[in-house]
Amino acid sequence: MGLSNNLTQLAAVMANxxxxxxSEKAQAFLASVQKGKYKREIITGLGKFLDNNVPExxxxxxxxxxxxxxxxxxxxxxxxxxxMPVKITRHYFELAKTSAxxxxxxxxxxxxxxxxxxxxxxxxxxxxxxxxxxIHKYELGLIYVASTCSAHCRFxxxxxxIAKKDVARPDGTIAPKGxxxxxxxxxxxxxxxxxxxxxxxxxxxxxREKLREILMSxxxxxxxxxxxxxxxxxxxADAGIExxxxxxxxxxxxxxxxxxxxxxxxDKFHEAYPSTQIRLMVHFNHPDEFLVKxxxxxxxxxxDGGLEWVPSTKRSIKELGKxxxxxxxxxxxxxxxxxxxxxxxxxxxxxxxxxxVENHYFFCGRDIIGHKAFNLPxxxxxxILNESQKGLSGVESHARLSITHYRGKTEVAAxxxxxxxxxxxxxxxxxxxxxxxxxxxxxxRGKVSIVxxxxxxxxxxxxxxxxxxxxxxxxxxxxxxQNFTPLLQQA
Amino acid sequence: MTFVVxxxxxxxxxxxxxxxxxxxxxxxxxxFLVINPDECIDCEDCVPVCPENAIYSEDDLPVxxxxxxxxxxxxxxxxxxxxxxxDPLPEAAKWSGVKDKLKYLER
Numbered sequence: 001m002g003l004s005n006n007l008t009q010l011a012a013v014m015a016n017x018x019x020x021x022x023s024e025k026a027q028a029f030l031a032s033v034q035k036g037k038y039k040r041e042i043i044t045g046l047g048k049f050l051d052n053n054v055p056e057x058x059x060x061x062x063x064x065x066x067x068x069x070x071x072x073x074x075x076x077x078x079x080x081x082x083x084m085p086v087k088i089t090r091h092y093f094e095l096a097k098t099s100a101x102x103x104x105x106x107x108x109x110x111x112x113x114x115x116x117x118x119x120x121x122x123x124x125x126x127x128x129x130x131x132x133x134x135i136h137k138y139e140l141g142l143i144y145v146a147s148t149c150s151a152h153c154r155f156x157x158x159x160x161x162i163a164k165k166d167v168a169r170p171d172g173t174i175a176p177k178g179x180x181x182x183x184x185x186x187x188x189x190x191x192x193x194x195x196x197x198x199x200x201x202x203x204x205x206x207x208r209e210k211l212r213e214i215l216m217s218x219x220x221x222x223x224x225x226x227x228x229x230x231x232x233x234x235x236x237a238d239a240g241i242e243x244x245x246x247x248x249x250x251x252x253x254x255x256x257x258x259x260x261x262x263x264x265x266x267d268k269f270h271e272a273y274p275s276t277q278i279r280l281m282v283h284f285n286h287p288d289e290f291l292v293k294x295x296x297x298x299x300x301x302x303x304d305g306g307l308e309w310v311p312s313t314k315r316s317i318k319e320l321g322k323x324x325x326x327x328x329x330x331x332x333x334x335x336x337x338x339x340x341x342x343x344x345x346x347x348x349x350x351x352x353x354x355x356x357v358e359n360h361y362f363f364c365g366r367d368i369i370g371h372k373a374f375n376l377p378x379x380x381x382x383x384i385l386n387e388s389q390k391g392l393s394g395v396e397s398h399a400r401l402s403i404t405h406y407r408g409k410t411e412v413a414a415x416x417x418x419x420x421x422x423x424x425x426x427x428x429x430x431x432x433x434x435x436x437x438x439x440x441x442x443x444x445r446g447k448v449s450i451v452x453x454x455x456x457x458x459x460x461x462x463x464x465x466x467x468x469x470x471x472x473x474x475x476x477x478x479x480x481x482q483n484f485t486p487l488l489q490q491a
Numbered sequence: 492m493t494f495v496v497x498x499x500x501x502x503x504x505x506x507x508x509x510x511x512x513x514x515x516x517x518x519x520x521x522x523f524l525v526i527n528p529d530e531c532i533d534c535e536d537c538v539p540v541c542p543e544n545a546i547y548s549e550d551d552l553p554v555x556x557x558x559x560x561x562x563x564x565x566x567x568x569x570x571x572x573x574x575x576x577x578d579p580l581p582e583a584a585k586w587s588g589v590k591d592k593l594k595y596l597e598r
Contacts, residue, residue, distance in 0.1 A: 148534040
């Protein structure tokens with residue numbers, strides 16, 4: 001980005017900051033927020049393990065040969081740490097000690113960079129970014145408020161943000177994705193909603209409706225202090241946002257983040273803004289992330305029903321669940337070596353629902369750089385989820401399987417073993433894909449595409465040569481829209 | 492891990508870091524800033540904005556500045572939290588890049 005560009009941006013930001021006023025109500029609320037004290041005991045980087053500069057118990061988390069194979073890749077295009085920095089909390093390490101699934105989730109592996117095919121900006125988000133840090137792709141707006149998490153999932157689909165990689169923008173400039181700033185976002189919401197209102201409920205250019213919901217993402221917004229979260233919440237509520245979503249994996253990485261000071265802030269926010277909903281989007285991949293195991297590695301029956309939870313996670317979930325204006329939904333990808341296990345997923349869905357967590361989405365892995373190391377075939381993921389939901393009650397099995405297409409969020413609705421009589425291409429069965437939410441406005445919601453089966457397919461491109469029916473238009477852009485040239489990979 | 496403010500900050504105290512820190516973990520003394528290692532979340536956002544290149548990842552801290560690791564932890568417990576940017580010290584330009592400034596550190 002050129003200097004003049006920087007200066008223009010700076011001037012715009014400064015003008016916004018001058019215009020943005022914290023309301024009196026927000027000021028009173030913010031003055032009441034307490035700061036928490038956290039002890040995440042984060043270990044960042046392989047270097048710490050290499051130098052044995054970690055607590056004694058954590059030494060050996062990576063074996064000597066594992067470390068060596070990773071060190072050998074340093075400085076090459078296969079460097080795993082420049083693809084995705086290594087990071088773990090003490091709490092997550094404790095869980096990982098007895099869980100192969102969690103180890104796969106959080107430990108770096110040379111397999112990640114064997115094949116670096118993938119999109120530098122999965123979902124082409126920069127095409128939908130009117131303001132730095134804001135993605136306005138669906139009816140809701142997504143904002144990046146933090147560029148890190150307490151620990152890092154190796155399969156993270158926002159690796160470009162976490163690893164601060166350069167990303168190409170529609171205007172041709174190349175820069176790392178920046179974080180959202182409150183004045184910019186508030187001004188955008190106010191302007192957008194004003195234009196929508198003046199045009200009879202639809203935006204004159206994009207056809208979108210009023211922005212009612214903002215999703216705070218990153219990174220993990222729960223790494224921010226209570227005061228920063230409170231500033232965002234009050235500013236968004238003052239801008240007319242009715243529901244604030246917050247995507248977090250902190251219940252798995254560091255459940256003690258949900259401490260008294262947090263709930264004090266949450267309750268004071270509710271007093272000040274009683275009609276604003278908080279929708280917590282949590283991220284559990286595997287029941288090992290919240291259930292206690294016995295010496296044999298089995299989950300333990302809770303005398304009060306269900307299974308025994310990790311106490312700090314249970315306490316945090318219970319506290320969240322007490323507040324009826326907070327909803328809690330789980331969504332997670334199904335990833336090779338982590339949770340491609342119907343039994344684990346069945347237990348997880350049952351236990352989450354028992355504790356007031358709705359099972360919202362499961363996802364097929366996205367086409368991130370290095371996705372071949374993480375993604376299970378789409379049809380296999382469908383089978384795993386379908387198997388996991390056998391034996392669950394209706395309310396326990398609300399989760400749908402979604403795969404994010406450039407056109408929007410798509411459900412993998414059905415995979416058949418039987419051909420459709422008389423329809424060529426369905427000899428080995430077929431797959432039904434249904435568009436759940438279209439990007440921009442939503443005229444294509446509910447439209448369907450049908451493709452012949454390909455048990456190897458890990459992305460839409462695996463079906464390019466066997467499209468039978470494409471009402472949803474999922475296969476019109478393949479090859480054209482996706483940028484598979486890994487030109488922005490870091491050396 | 493944590494990030495650490497090193498000696499380049501002494502007598503300069505630009506405070507650009509304070510504005511970008513998502514967790515408000517900077518603490519302010521008379522002529523130096525420190526990071527509270529228990530609060531730092533390793534996001535690295537402060538590193539590129541520091542005009543004095545004073546902030547290091549704990550792992551990259553130059554050997555001769557190792558003392559700053561302990562100093563950051565210690566002073567963060569005593570000094571007040573700083574969350575808003577202010578002007579650098581008046582003589583910041585004069586002190587920029589000067590070596591061996593530890594002896595000028597005021598507590």
